[in-house]
Amino acid sequence: MSGDPVETFRQEAQDLLEQIETGLLDLAHRPGDRALIDAVFRGLHTLKGSGAMFGFDALAAFTHHCESAFDRVRKGEVPASPELVAAVLAAQDHMRALAEGTDASEAEGEALLVRLRQAVDAAAGVVVEAPSAPGAATWKVRFSLPTDALANGTRPLPLLDELRELGECKVTALTDQIPPLEALNPTECWLGWEVILTTTHPRSAIEDVFIFVIDEMTLEIEALEPAAPVAEPDAPAEVLLAAVNSEAAAAPIAEIAAPDTQGGEAKAARVGDTVRVPAERLDELMDRVGELVIAQSRLKQVAVTSTEPQLRAVAEEIERLASELRDTMMVVRMVPVAQLFGRFRRLIHDLARDTGKSIELSTEGETTELDKTVIERLADPLVHLIRNSADHGLETPDQRLAAGKPATGQIRLAARQSGAEVIITITDDGRGVDRARVRAKAEENGLIAPGAVLSDSELLQLIFHPGFSTAATITNLSGRGVGMDVVKRTIEGLRGAIEMTSEPGQGSQISLRIPLTLAIIDGLLVRVGPARYVIPLPAVEECVELTVEQDMRSTGRSLLTLRDRLVPFIRLRELFRTGLVPDPHQKVVVVATGQERVGLVVDQILGDHQTVIKSLSSFHADVETFSGATILGDGGVALILDVAHLVAAGQRQDAQLRAAG
Missing domain, CATH: 2.30.30.40 (SH3 Domains)
Structure with missing residues (x-):
């Protein structure tokens, strides 16, 4: 991983933004899914905190507004309306620009926040059916934080404040794990807490208090008999809390078991399972493996002409090792196409909005793997092909209904491995290719002679000719006569091939045949x-x-x-x-x-x-x-x-x- 902490943050920010985008797109289909709402909120909260920590103050301030909006969704005050989801998606693009350090218009950011506030206000006007109010129940909550929690920025006081907001509680601090004074490190957390909480909120609300630290801590929640409100905590408990956190006020504290050292070790093991490596290092390593294979080939040829048995044995061993190293390197460079397909959910969401069409994207074969370099070079061609299917291929809802089709158009991305190739298909159930228009346009541009005899595949291949377009009007999506020829050149540059089939009134399919690796x-x-x-x-x-x-x-x-x-x-x-x-x-x-x-x-x-x-x-x-x-x-x-x-x-x-x- 790069030693530059700012670059490290930017890489992690991109991961967070992708997770947030995925959650928002899923919410568009399942607006009441609590797990998705929590996931989006966690992503926004983490992005805001990390941005502030690394000096990205503009990002932190901007993200704070989106986090606040989703905090209201999380608390059930407003629903995750389509307008609110769309507003946060649009704001996410601004966050990405702020994280990357590119020029981000302050006026554009203000306009996005205005749109966000309007979406929240509109959603707040929607009557959300409230759950029936349960009777008050009493819970015993015991928790402790890892010893390095304070150094990592985790503060106990806000956790206890959130528990107090849920109802009446009594907090007791556990001090039995605190080491002797001479061995005490002020940056380490050795306190545990036990909270007796009487609340009308469900157990899930208590769990939500610890939503950002639950993986690193120990937590026990036990239901007790309903109880009367309890007294405020005594002064010694408050003093103990003040010793832990300088921000301590009159907040309750509690008891818990000893810190779980095994949990810390398990956490460390999980962190070590994955290592982020810059792409250029993989490319450099691949070049070295390639040179090794060439040298091994030379050694094999020398060994074949030699009568020395030991030389032949060594040559065979090196050939085996070089082959295994090559195969291992190939696996390291392979990534699932799900990484590529996942990018297009947002594209479809935006295309549906821009074209006024109802579009649904489905994917298949996401576990199929391709070389990372191939994945990177396929992104732009697939974007153009999907945009083309949405603009040229799919009809408007009214046109589809008139043709006896469902109002929602389908675009399907599929991948499968065939030998040393991966076949990626983009299929739509739209109007199909108008052969007469293609022929007329080709004759008009002088690509074919009038009346020339062409097979159907040859006629469809004309679409990939430079400057060819059958669009009646130019839109911001397609119709300018550029793109399809670039798509073909890019695919052929990958040593692949592109084919097209189409049924009038039924839709079109474009197949890309791509080699597994380029190395x-x-x-x-x-x-x-x-x-x-x-x-x-x-x-x-x-x-x-x-x-x-x-x-x-x-x-x-x-x-x-x-x-x-x-x-x-x-x-x-x-x-x-x-x-x-x-x-x-x-x-x-x-x-x-x-x-x-x-x-x-x-x-x-x-x-x-x-x-x-x-x-x-x-x-x-x-x-x-x-x-x-x-x-x-x-x-x-x-x-x-x-x-x-x-x-x-x-x-x-x-x-x-x-x-x-």
């Missing part, structure tokens, strides 16, 4: 002519020999029969124009993406290879056949084949042959 993959090393290439191993289905007879028989057709299925194949020596005579015993490597298969004809299969992916230069950025390069054990370079591109090329070749036949 190291297992590959199959092959030779075509004098050059060597790497085929990503997860895409390889099988390898078969292509006999001379089969090669001659397939001339002009480029089709191979495998288990009663025709598989198109590509002769890589022709694609790469080696100008050499093929080897007499060529091999066909059958690769697949999804359900589509194609064979790649190579001269020789050299074996498996742990491939550290190196990006191609910007000069080669437009070469679609290759997705990168790797360094081999002998220092040579092998290009990595883009399987998705080659499969698509094989399908086009097959379609052309079928059309010609």
Whole structure:
């Protein structure tokens, strides 16, 4: 973790703001959920306190107003109305800017607070059904704080004040755990308290008093027989409390058991379970692992040509360790897509407000994992695709009802793993793509000739052409002719692919095929002519020999029969124009993406290879056949084949042959 305390606070503030946002969005659907209300209040309270502690006074002052509003919700004075939730969500964006230290308009902050006050006042006018008043009950509350509570900013006096607000109580301080004077550290808390409380409030109200410290303390709440109001505490108890906290007034105190040292140890163990590591350190470590894999590959090649058995044994051991280290590093970098999907709940909430549409977001496969770098680079493309679905795809409630659909439109995000890829789909149940409008716009822009024959997938792919838009009017969401081409370039930059399907009147689906990682993959090393290439191993289905007879028989057709299925194949020596005579015993490597298969004809299969992916230069950025390069054990370079591109090329070749036949 960074040694800068301010940067540490900012990281923790972002976590708190995400928790607050999640709680608010859940409250929009379950406004009476007490656990959610408490969670939002705790987040706001912690953010305010931490902000003040680290010198973020503007953040603390601003957050205080939101905390006060939710304190009224927590106490049942006002409901968590949609307007109040929306006001705090809007205020949360201002808090984020204040935490990040970016320019935050003071006038904007005042406007947000005015909106918040109006929402609270409006909610206060709503009649909230009060629970039936129970009879007074008497409770015995025993609690103690950890010895480091005072140093960590926890004060007993406010806790006792809150208990007094619940009813009449008698407080007794327990002093049996206080060490001798010479051993007493004034920063440590050794007092315990026992409170006899008579109140009409339920047990949950007592528990709420300790809502922010309950994980670190010991607490016992025992119901006693109903009792009459009790007397105020005596003077010695007040003196003892004053010794603990300089802010002591005439507040009651109480008794409790000895401090729970095991609880403190358990707390320390929990804290040590997770370590926050800066992302750049993970990237640096990944680079080192990549260099180690390259060095191991060189060692393996030297060992193969050596007659020294000990060298071979060491090379095999290092290969095993390097492979395990690579796999461990891959796991460390993997994060669930829930981290990505969770960001879009707020987006949908805002889109519904901006478009006047009723939109519901559902997610599936949130536990599917992707490399953290891939997750980061997917955020912007998914934002654009979701905004596009909300603006272009979904109809207004009136239009949906007229079409026999539910008034609320559905946008669904799903993720699933398929081999070495993750497939992310964005589906809506809107109006679908108007093919006639797409064709007309494409002809108008000169993208296709009038009357040109296109398959449905080719027609839909025109949407991803730069500057293409079918929006009748420009809105703040879409329609400016930018975005979809950028989405496609970003996905292809991740060595992925983007596909679209649509049913008129039923909706559209966009599928993103993304590799699990961008760093190291297992590959199959092959030779075509004098050059060597790497085929990503997860895409390889099988390898078969292509006999001379089969090669001659397939001339002009480029089709191979495998288990009663025709598989198109590509002769890589022709694609790469080696100008050499093929080897007499060529091999066909059958690769697949999804359900589509194609064979790649190579001269020789050299074996498996742990491939550290190196990006191609910007000069080669437009070469679609290759997705990168790797360094081999002998220092040579092998290009990595883009399987998705080659499969698509094989399908086009097959379609052309079928059309010609």
